[in-house]
Amino acid sequence: MPQDPKLLRRLLRARDRIDAASHEDWPVRRLAEVSAVSPAHFARAFRQAFGLPPHRYLLTRRIERAATLLRETDLPVSDIAFRTGWSSLGTFGRVFREITGTHPGQLRLDARAAVQAPALVPACVLGAAHRPDLDSAVSEKRRRRAAGTTSTVESADVM
DSSP states (O other): OOOOHHHHHHHHHHHHHHHHTTTSOOOHHHHHHHHTSOHHHHHHHHHHHHSSOHHHHHHHHHHHHHHHHHHHOOOOHHHHHHHTTOSOHHHHHHHHHHHHSSOHHHHHHHHHHHHHSOOOOOHHHHHHHHSSOTTSOHHHHHHHHHHTOOOHHHHHHHO
16 A cells, blocks of 8 residues: 655655664654654554664664775774664674674675785786787787897887
8 A cells, every 4th residue: 555645755754864873772752753653653654665664774774884884994893883873792793694694893804805805807808918019910020020120119119
């Protein structure tokens, strides 16, 4: 059943508040006040509109922010947990693992390894890069040999 557009706008307002300050506590009662509906109605309507209960949406946003900080900073995992709104490091680790499938420290290690690992280059490109004297054609090389000139610098000066 489609929702009322006015209600959807109010739900979006609450979701935007979560997005802007996911590190804050956002109980359903507070979000319902932002949306100007009852807490029970807010929880049902939010889940119907966005596919997740409000609390799970908040946890997901916190984990997304924590994952970004893990990849882009050298802050300790505990600092990241507290900066993203978690009051318990154990709960942060458990929920992080449930949502991402990996531990926070492992995500950081994987991100650093991906940056340090060389990109896979196709064999044809590697082969071309390792060919000697690719700056002139075979016929040019033969002409230079016949003329007794082997330096590519001399031929570049002539051109």
